[in-house]
Amino acid sequence: MGKTLYRKVWDAHTVGTLPDGRTQLFIATMYLHEVTSPQAFSMLRELGLRVLHPERLFATPDHIIPTDDQHEPFADPRAVAMLEALRANCRANNIRLFDLPGGQQGIVHMVMPELGITQPGMTIVCGDSHTATHGAMGAVAMGIGTTQVRDVLATQTLAMSPLKVRNVRVEGRLRPGVTAKDVALHIIGRLGAKGGLGYAYEFGGSAIESMDMDGRLTLCNLAIEGAARCGYINPDETTFAYLKGRPYAPKGAEWDAAVERWKSFASDPDAEYDDVVIIPAEEIEPTVTWGISPDMNIGIGGCIPSPEDARDAETQKAYRTALEYMKLRPGQPIAGLPVDVVFIGSCTNGHISDFRAVAPLLRGRRVAPGIRALAVPGSQMTARQCEEEGIADIFRAAGFEWRLPGCSMCLAMNADKLEGDQICASTSNRNFKGRQGSPTGRTLLMSPLMAAAAALTGRVTDPRTLFEL
Amino acid sequence: MPLTRITSVTGKAVPVLGADMDTDRIIPARFLKCVTFDELAGTMFYDERFNADGSSKGHPIDQACHAGAAIILGGENFGCGSSREHAPQAIKRSGIRAVVAESFAEIFFGNSTGIGLPCVCASRADLAAAATLTQAEPDTLWTVDLERMQLRCDRASYPLSMPAEPREALMQGRWDAVVELMNAPEAVERLAASLPRPHLS
Numbered sequence: 001m002g003k004t005l006y007r008k009v010w011d012a013h014t015v016g017t018l019p020d021g022r023t024q025l026f027i028a029t030m031y032l033h034e035v036t037s038p039q040a041f042s043m044l045r046e047l048g049l050r051v052l053h054p055e056r057l058f059a060t061p062d063h064i065i066p067t068d069d070q071h072e073p074f075a076d077p078r079a080v081a082m083l084e085a086l087r088a089n090c091r092a093n094n095i096r097l098f099d100l101p102g103g104q105q106g107i108v109h110m111v112m113p114e115l116g117i118t119q120p121g122m123t124i125v126c127g128d129s130h131t132a133t134h135g136a137m138g139a140v141a142m143g144i145g146t147t148q149v150r151d152v153l154a155t156q157t158l159a160m161s162p163l164k165v166r167n168v169r170v171e172g173r174l175r176p177g178v179t180a181k182d183v184a185l186h187i188i189g190r191l192g193a194k195g196g197l198g199y200a201y202e203f204g205g206s207a208i209e210s211m212d213m214d215g216r217l218t219l220c221n222l223a224i225e226g227a228a229r230c231g232y233i234n235p236d237e238t239t240f241a242y243l244k245g246r247p248y249a250p251k252g253a254e255w256d257a258a259v260e261r262w263k264s265f266a267s268d269p270d271a272e273y274d275d276v277v278i279i280p281a282e283e284i285e286p287t288v289t290w291g292i293s294p295d296m297n298i299g300i301g302g303c304i305p306s307p308e309d310a311r312d313a314e315t316q317k318a319y320r321t322a323l324e325y326m327k328l329r330p331g332q333p334i335a336g337l338p339v340d341v342v343f344i345g346s347c348t349n350g351h352i353s354d355f356r357a358v359a360p361l362l363r364g365r366r367v368a369p370g371i372r373a374l375a376v377p378g379s380q381m382t383a384r385q386c387e388e389e390g391i392a393d394i395f396r397a398a399g400f401e402w403r404l405p406g407c408s409m410c411l412a413m414n415a416d417k418l419e420g421d422q423i424c425a426s427t428s429n430r431n432f433k434g435r436q437g438s439p440t441g442r443t444l445l446m447s448p449l450m451a452a453a454a455a456l457t458g459r460v461t462d463p464r465t466l467f468e469l
Numbered sequence: 470m471p472l473t474r475i476t477s478v479t480g481k482a483v484p485v486l487g488a489d490m491d492t493d494r495i496i497p498a499r500f501l502k503c504v505t506f507d508e509l510a511g512t513m514f515y516d517e518r519f520n521a522d523g524s525s526k527g528h529p530i531d532q533a534c535h536a537g538a539a540i541i542l543g544g545e546n547f548g549c550g551s552s553r554e555h556a557p558q559a560i561k562r563s564g565i566r567a568v569v570a571e572s573f574a575e576i577f578f579g580n581s582t583g584i585g586l587p588c589v590c591a592s593r594a595d596l597a598a599a600a601t602l603t604q605a606e607p608d609t610l611w612t613v614d615l616e617r618m619q620l621r622c623d624r625a626s627y628p629l630s631m632p633a634e635p636r637e638a639l640m641q642g643r644w645d646a647v648v649e650l651m652n653a654p655e656a657v658e659r660l661a662a663s664l665p666r667p668h669l670s
Binding site for chain 2 (some may be wrong): 227440
């Protein structure tokens with residue numbers, strides 16, 4: 001029997017077995033940001049330990065960065081303290097920091113692939129659940145807690161037990177107007193927000209193999225929303241073409257050797273999986289969430305479900321809680337629901353491809369009256385590309401606030417927040433209660449295409465109809 | 470570094486039931502604006518417990534009868550969402566010493582184990598029964614027994630489950646992994662030398 005990529009990467013990074021039975025796993029690279037690392041450095045200092053492999057660590061500030069005015073000092077003293085702690089810790093330990101001045105700052109899950117630091121066959125961790133994103137490049141990447149960040153700082157290893165592997169195949173051609181975001185939401189809807197507990201998701205099938213790298217990053221980013229701690233896609237020509245020429249990618253003879261090595265990590269054709277799920281691509285519609293968990297989603301043509309339709313008593317209860325929080329009634333069509341705010345950005349959909357897809361649809365059109373629309377590129381590199389290609393100007397002309405890079409209104413740790421019970425058409429990753437900064441704010445997760453349609457009409461709208469896709 | 474061997478937790482319980490209790494609900498992002506975990510005591514489930522004006526929503530945690538509870542009774546996929554260790558830290562620093570739920574999100578589970586907060590699973594029916602019992606008689610003392618894998622009080626006993634490795638780690642006082650991870654530096658260095666790392670070229 002052949003092996004999965006997950007198993008091959010795991011085996012290649014295994015140091016040994018710990019007394020409690022867990023594996024000591026070597027970590028090829030760890031990424032750091034300002035929210036989950038300062039406590040880890042403090043713990044390290046308290047133990048009198050040093051950073052073992054600083055050359056395998058890369059940092060950037062993202063969560064607390066304001067996206068309107070980045071002149072320092074920031075208005076929020078707590079944000080200043082967090083940023084300064086990251087800077088001091090990186091400086092003291094000789095860790096590469098992609099800081100605000102320097103042109104390479106951004107959301108950690110955008111910056112590291114863009115710079116070519118994320119590479120196939122690596123084990124990658126970060127104190128951030130959306131680390132799953134990096135699996136798109138054929139890496140085993142997962143979110144960890146702060147105590148584990150300390151473990152990696154001190155030892156470049158972690159105590160872990162292997163996950164099972166579920167092969168999630170999307171076969172066929174996606175219909176027009178259906179994006180990687182819709183595929184991800186559809187998979188989560190189908191397998192459940194807890195369906196991936198104990199699993200890594202290997203995404204495959206012709207619909208996924210034909211996605212570009214940004215789409216793959218979107219898909220793997222959302223693996224964790226289906227409870228899969230890591231999601232990945234086997235490295236292929238799309239992966240190698242994406243990496244070639246990036247600043248941290250191998251060059252010259254090193255490049256050829258690296259590609260051969262990377263190819264060897266792809267799952268064998270006869271690899272054994274713990275589970276296989278096959279989804280026909282043509283079943284997937286532009287998809288939108290209606291509730292407070294990412295699996296509470298429906299196709300754009302659908303209606304808000306009734307608790308009576310739920311499969312069991314627990315889900316019925318969850319549906320009732322969600323309907324009450326979202327102030328929606330069962331049977332109401334989701335299309336036509338008025339929104340207050342539109343947010344295009346985040347580590348899920350803040351990529352250059354996302355803005356390139358939306359810009360031509362906005363040309364010559366205006367954001368609907370009374371709608372606040374934010375466009376937040378995920379990184380400084382993406383922001384520059386958007387300026388160079390005229391994309392930023394199209395967004396501005398359409399009435400979007402064109403912002404500076406950061407996590408922004410995905411989790412509202414900066415000033416970008418919903419107010420009261422506003423409804424936000426959002427390209428981010430979580431529709432949890434209070435996620436976007438107001439304890440009563442409401443989030444509808446959707447693709448950038450659907451978010452653009454919502455911005456122009458002020459309502460949840462099928463992008464295929466509005467944009468004649 | 471000798472650590473406490475965690476073999477059982479005894480105390481009052483408080484039900485925080487419901488599926489998919491995400492870490493944004495356990496600790497809203499605005500509380501993450503800190504460079505230490507020291508300020509997190511009392512912040513757990515904040516927006517579930519308090520209205521915007523600071524008035525109580527009457528959450529079980531704030532009912533006088535559950536004051537001083539040491540055990541949370543939770544639902545399915547407890548701790549899903551963000552990897553923020555602030556979530557188990559806030560729970561632990563608020564006086565909770567064990568969480569019993571139907572299932573746990575992976576990262577939350579690992580984070581909790583790493584700080585010596587046992588997360589153990591019980592069936593939905595048993596959790597509902599335990600919650601009913603503890604609501605009727607909040608002073609009931611429960612024991613989460615990791616040796617016998619039982620949740621019990623003087624009137625009832627329910628089976629618990631947990632993966633073998635973290636259970637061993639807690640019971641042997643090895644839950645803070647860093648000690649073990651430093652035991653094989655040569656093997657780590659050999660592997661490090663054999664594995665490429667990204668660099669500017």
